[in-house]
Amino acid sequence: MIELREDSLHISFPEVHPDASMSVEFQRTLRIPDDGKTYPLPAGLGAFPCQHIDDHVQTVPTNWLKRGGIMLPMYQSEAMWINFSGSYISDRETCYPFAMKIAAGKINAVTGKQYKNKLKKAPQDYVVVPEQPWLDGYCVERGLIRQFVAMPLGDGYSAEEQITGEGEHGGLQIIVYPMKREVFEQRFPKIQHQELRDESMLLHSPMQNVYSCDATPDMGLAPGGRMKQEIYDDPFDFSDWDQANASRCFVHLANSLVWRQITGEDAPTVPPTSKEYANSDLPWFDYYGEATAVEGSKILNNLKSVATLGKQAGKNPLPENQSVTVDDIQLIRSRLSEDEVRDSQF
């Protein structure tokens, strides 16, 4: 079951386990320069406002109604990252594990292949939550992604259009599978109170503090600037995942003008430029997880970035794309309780 709570997708499987719940949030952020350099993680600038498609039956396009799900507004060339948050289960000292597939325009963001519902082990086409705290873009090499950048569907920039030659779907698609109940119970048994009190002084879940988790109507996500980010290997057995239970959601990306036509409300503030970001003294982040990372997709690595495609076409699709100097990088480590919150607000 997926519910929309305060601009966050709350995903739960009460039929599998009472603790099987997690959240997904879509964060506004700086669009890093698409200049061939590799940048660290920019801060989150707050969640995109999300609304049910079904709350706007009269004004959304017919194909959006058919797909269901939610919608959020994005400006052209605005960037996004996706925050995953588990609910910490104190008497087991963990969050319930999930396997999650993320696609943009029905192109898998980890492998570059066409979206399919089922999980695939080799090459791994999903991320594991809570091991993976967030995803900022397409996995192009081991430890390297190209940032998700919103571009109008039909202009040819999106990964979907570059790979399939068509802009049919746009948006984001997610599907989540929980760990099997019996596997969870076995891997993460309840801890006695005395043990819990002693160990809680030393160890915290990596997710505990990360959670605080004429316009064409459709936008697609195109590959933007390069960013350092690992997509972690699945630390569990492939058979641990309960593929008989899944929840999925289509996230429609509405051009900011279309958003106003549909909802009667303006999209939130205009995204900041790199220069504004630097001037506001917001930090950059570097995340160190303990797990190994997946290799990266050759298909996605062969895609052309927005700036490259624009240059070839004699256009300038990314205003304010000048390189920036990164000087304030804060380290986030996966198993410390301090300094883990990447979110930041202007």
Add this chain to the structure above:
Amino acid sequence: MSFGSHVRLSREARLKSDRSYSVRQVAARIGVEPSYLSKVERDEQPPPSEQKIRRLAEELDEDVDVLLAMAGKVSEDLRHTIIKRPQLFAEMIRELQDMPDHAVLRLVREVRDGDW
């Protein structure tokens, strides 16, 4: 409590601190005769039209759906929605009638997955 009594109590509660909530002035603001509003409040007249009830709800800061329900009416937009898919909504409403509020709320806020 009847529709008329509810409106009268709500209006009189505001009248205690604001003299503009007299029958005469409220009637003028929602576009009816004072004598008509007075009779509605005493249940000597049936509740007014949906449009007038909407203005009354706005005036008295009442929930329009609750006020319409007390008047035995269903708002126009809901009526259209139900008429579009009568069997589906009739079945759904019957299934929901005995569910507790929190369960209904959870159901209506669930994100619908469609065909993609």
